[in-house]
Amino acid sequence: MEFMEPRKRAPAHRALARELGIAILTGRYPPGALLPGELDLADSLAVSRSVVREALRTLAAKGLIESRPKTGTRVRNRADWNLLDPDLLAWMFEGEPPAGFVDSLFQLRMIVEPAAAELAARARTTRHIARMGHALEVMEEEGLSSVDGQAADQQFHNLILEATGNDLLISLSGSIGAAVRATTLFKHRKAKQLRDSLPLHRDLFAAIIDGDPAAARAATITLILQAQEDTESSLKA
Amino acid sequence: MEFMEPRKRAPAHRALARELGIAILTGRYPPGALLPGELDLADSLAVSRSVVREALRTLAAKGLIESRPKTGTRVRNRADWNLLDPDLLAWMFEGEPPAGFVDSLFQLRMIVEPAAAELAARARTTRHIARMGHALEVMEEEGLSSVDGQAADQQFHNLILEATGNDLLISLSGSIGAAVRATTLFKHRKAKQLRDSLPLHRDLFAAIIDGDPAAARAATITLILQAQEDTESSLKA
DNA sequence: GCGCTCTATTATGTCCGACAAAATTGGCGG
DNA sequence: CCGCCAATTTTGTCGGACATAATAGAGCGC
Helix, strand or coil, rough: CCCHHHHHHHHHHHHHHHHHHHHHCCCCCCCEEEEEHHHHHHHHHCEEEEEEEHHHHHHHHHCEEEEEEEEEEECHHHHHCCCCHHHHHHHHCCCCCCCCHHHHHHHHHHHHHEEEEEEEEHHCHHHHHHHHHHHHHHHHHHHHHHHHHHHHHHHHHHHHHHCCCCCHHHHHHHHHHHHHHHHHHHHHHHHHCCCCHHHHHHHHHHHHHCCHHHHHHHHHHHHHHHHHHHHHHHHHC | CCCCCCCCCCHHHHHCCCCCHHHHCCCCCCCCEEEEEEHHHHHCCCCCCCCCCCCHHHHHHHCCCECCCCEHHHHHHHHHHCCCHHHHHHHHCCCCCCCHHHHHHHHHHHHHHHHHHHHHHHHHHHHHHHHHHHHHHHHHHHCCCCCCHHHHHHHHHHHHHCCCCCCHHHHHEEEEEHHHHHHHHHHHHHHCCCCHHHHHHHHHHHHHCCCHHHHHHHHHHHHHHHHHHHHHHHHHH
């Protein structure tokens, strides 16, 4: 159990799930492949079979694998993977994100977030407006490079989805948030000059306050486009 | 282990995960609540602690719960639940779907599917067209009430998402498909007269063949609206 | 030889009992 | 009164054993 050094807090079964999950996502075990038996895994990794089994249950719950007696444990088809699971998205970005995946993510954001902003502009309550205003304040004071500033940025976007009152969209916010968090790492790691997105955030906030769906949609699109351009220029570097 | 009678094929840990998952989703264990200790659960349900633990790992992987030593296992906040997980959606519809949830689902479909149809009309290959044509044929021959016809319907919609070439959208198709399958049950169970959706499917198919994004979007919107009206009239009855 | 059934094998599935580690709680001492 | 330390409780990990299911192969009859 030597592979959990970075996070001593992480239980062995969680560390192993991450390990195997990444191995599957990166294609070391391609779809249809049979992975080693539980007992083999257990003693090749120096953990008990319980740990292996719990890790496999975690991966099975995320749609990555499928276990049957005698047959063994098999990697499921890519279409069955729950790619919107926050853990999977996080694991996906641990190394270099697969080509095209970043595009897929921005395509999805471009579909979901403008529509969500529209809904939010209609359904928002004063409570939501207050909390969004607070998040915006933190962003302005702390800046978008600081940890607190980025957390406030996340919350600002989550609040928009929350304001739609749609449970499924709220759940999506967690997933997309996990992925955006990861891409933001790339942006700040590799790119030096990032355009200030605060004015665009303010425009979006104003549109939601006004209850102007069209303006909210337009502001969101602009915001995502800028993030996409910055991210792509970072990836090229 | 007497609760797995309906599906003898289902392992105990899977049956228990479903059991507990439904209990959490239906609010029997509300967010923040502490559920019984592993040992208590084990002998109150007459299974071993291993089974209980593997079930809990499954639920944890789906974002429902969170375990820590000494503190116990706690139900996480609703916002952390992976509602787009196919299992969770299926469990959600085992009983009466919560009020507003059906609306949320159609709202999500109305956001995602028209946009996906647009993309599909641009990116579709002849291979996709051929498979979609085949699915449409099955639907026409078997009818939408038959099992095969509904399966073909599912596949038709999945193929559209697949044609977008966007992995995240493809993954969404599995989730939404699970939910749509469930709502379809309601429609055919309670409603007597369902309008024929085949002509609309043909319109959508034609638009995709033509590579006409605007028409594909419009056809998809019409299709979803009709399904929504039929579903709502079924739920009232 | 061909095909069927029945057995053998091998993986996951389940059970048990024990100890380790962590985190809260309470008590002890400064 | 505060802070440190120990006691307790719960999850975490371990090891081994047996049950069960699904495949592969042996044996049998035709």
